[in-house]
Amino acid sequence: MNWAGGGADDDAPSGRFASARVAALLLVFAALVFSTAAVPAFADDTATPAAPAVRRPAPGTTQGLPAARAAPHQGAIASAYPLASEAGQEVLAQGGNAFDAAVAVSAALAVVEPTSSGLGGGGFYLLHRQIDGVDIMLDAREKAPAAASRDMYLDKAGNPIDRASTDGPLAAAIPGEPAAFDHLARRFGRLPLKVDLAPAIRLARRGFPLYARVQGAIRYKRDELLKSPETARVFLTPSGGVPELGALIKQPELAATLEAIATEGARGFYGGRVARDLVDGVRAGGGLWTLADLAAYKVIERKPLVGEYRGARIVSAAPPSSGGVAVIDALNILSGYDLKGAVAATRHHWEIEAMRRAYRDRALYLGDPDFVKMPLPQIISQDYAAGQRTSIRPDKAMPSDMLPGIESERVGMDTTHFSVLDADGNRVAATLSINLFFGSGYMAPKTGVLLNDTMDDFSVKPGTPNVFGLVGNAANAIAPNKRALSSMTPTFVETRKGLMILGTPGGGYIISMVLLGALDYLDGLSAAEVVKTPRFHHQYLPDVVEYESGAFTDTEISRLQAMGHTLKEGSRRWGNMQVITWDYATGKVEAASDPRGEGEGLVY
Numbered sequence: 001m002n003w004a005g006g007g008a009d010d011d012a013p014s015g016r017f018a019s020a021r022v023a024a025l026l027l028v029f030a031a032l033v034f035s036t037a038a039v040p041a042f043a044d045d046t047a048t049p050a051a052p053a054v055r056r057p058a059p060g061t062t063q064g065l066p067a068a069r070a071a072p073h074q075g076a077i078a079s080a081y082p083l084a085s086e087a088g089q090e091v092l093a094q095g096g097n098a099f100d101a102a103v104a105v106s107a108a109l110a111v112v113e114p115t116s117s118g119l120g121g122g123g124f125y126l127l128h129r130q131i132d133g134v135d136i137m138l139d140a141r142e143k144a145p146a147a148a149s150r151d152m153y154l155d156k157a158g159n160p161i162d163r164a165s166t167d168g169p170l171a172a173a174i175p176g177e178p179a180a181f182d183h184l185a186r187r188f189g190r191l192p193l194k195v196d197l198a199p200a201i202r203l204a205r206r207g208f209p210l211y212a213r214v215q216g217a218i219r220y221k222r223d224e225l226l227k228s229p230e231t232a233r234v235f236l237t238p239s240g241g242v243p244e245l246g247a248l249i250k251q252p253e254l255a256a257t258l259e260a261i262a263t264e265g266a267r268g269f270y271g272g273r274v275a276r277d278l279v280d281g282v283r284a285g286g287g288l289w290t291l292a293d294l295a296a297y298k299v300i301e302r303k304p305l306v307g308e309y310r311g312a313r314i315v316s317a318a319p320p321s322s323g324g325v326a327v328i329d330a331l332n333i334l335s336g337y338d339l340k341g342a343v344a345a346t347r348h349h350w351e352i353e354a355m356r357r358a359y360r361d362r363a364l365y366l367g368d369p370d371f372v373k374m375p376l377p378q379i380i381s382q383d384y385a386a387g388q389r390t391s392i393r394p395d396k397a398m399p400s401d402m403l404p405g406i407e408s409e410r411v412g413m414d415t416t417h418f419s420v421l422d423a424d425g426n427r428v429a430a431t432l433s434i435n436l437f438f439g440s441g442y443m444a445p446k447t448g449v450l451l452n453d454t455m456d457d458f459s460v461k462p463g464t465p466n467v468f469g470l471v472g473n474a475a476n477a478i479a480p481n482k483r484a485l486s487s488m489t490p491t492f493v494e495t496r497k498g499l500m501i502l503g504t505p506g507g508g509y510i511i512s513m514v515l516l517g518a519l520d521y522l523d524g525l526s527a528a529e530v531v532k533t534p535r536f537h538h539q540y541l542p543d544v545v546e547y548e549s550g551a552f553t554d555t556e557i558s559r560l561q562a563m564g565h566t567l568k569e570g571s572r573r574w575g576n577m578q579v580i581t582w583d584y585a586t587g588k589v590e591a592a593s594d595p596r597g598e599g600e601g602l603v604y
């Protein structure tokens, strides 16, 4: 089986496209037209500090928000599929807290939403522990294997090998999700891991009825899935066809792997029989994993990024996610404008210009904080935002070519987000992924584990876009044991009146969705309104505002075009946002699942 080769004629997500722009020309041009205040020369002084975690400010201190509230007395879960929300609810009903529920929901999603996340992938868990007000980002991002190297996906001529970083086991980084289960349950949960994982084990063993989204993904990726006999056996009919809606998808090997984790903790995955089967399978398929890679995997507790926007506290994902940096960067820029008082087209113009600049910073500066120095304090500072604003004209779009930098992104295909609030006020926002639909498509024999293709989130070659059109630079180059830069943005928005827990899948579009979701909530929209509001997106390059039907009125479209924005209505809607809100005054808790998906928000 030649995984690196891939088929030129198959129909998987668009491969690499268009070469990078001529950066040197841009830089010269930009240097002529762009305010130097907006592109400060950053000192090399960052890296996200690891724990200690962030404590919520005491009453009356800096951000003026009240300290930990009384408990909401109601719990809520919003996730991408009802069976997963129900798995979380089951664990809460047994006396578990939000962190136990997070394990139960993640594990159930690994079973019933295998397109999007799973034991073979990773992600970020944003945690708030109510008893001491501590906020933590649990970094369960996949890591490059030790044998990975900067040019591993390039041919002899230095060109990216088609699909080498997206298809088959060579595309897979060392998973983080199983280690997160163990860590969450042991360090934060109330119940044994065995109890937290029980609903997922049951779902894997008894099967779940195939539903439209997963069936659609199977149809879309069928040719890829056929290349891995184990994947084909689980998700296709014996003749290689797409199963009917309602067909029971049973995953006994996955149930056994979950059971190994339930009884042995992380060791049940990163050591022993499962680890041997994973490494044997990966190596037989041309991948690089070793037993030592698995044994060495550790989740990391990091300090979340915290920003302030018009009195609200924004707590979000820190690097190796770019999400919190970009959202806070954009909100800082927007804090200089009267969004509420502006006509809609002007407001959208400012939002688009803020997105343009935040996405540019993402592309230029960010990577794994354990490997690269980043100018984080500067990027999320108000002074930097003031500099950025000097380049924004009130009546005119600024072409992205005028901002020095690099290329573009495309819409993501899958990933998952869920939000949890328990009756004590503990909360979790978790965005998890195996990257593309069904990850690398490869399932290691005897494990039931679909491996990720997160290696594609690295910059495979400077200036060459990944599958989302993302271009990176040296900060996100492949290196042994490094974590690839992510856009996943689990976020809390806290005000004097209440809070929101949110996040969504969507590749590079995640950041703009979370930004708009935060602004909508701060404007007073309910959870149900936030998840359904039509979205728009600008990511610096390509220099286009993509919008969902209904995002702009005809008048707004004309006005934005007159300012010089290029608008394009997206061919499909994007995102699968899962939101929980809690209103302190009324005690009301709401959970809402994006109507673009098939999820469920539960309050009980």
Ligand code: DON
Residues within 6 Å of the ligand: 411, 412, 413, 414, 415, 433, 434, 435, 436, 454, 457, 485, 486, 487, 488, 505, 506, 507, 508, 510
């Ligand atoms: O970490 C990232 O940014 C990507 N692996 C996320 C992929 C994604 O959201 C695909 N989905 N819609």
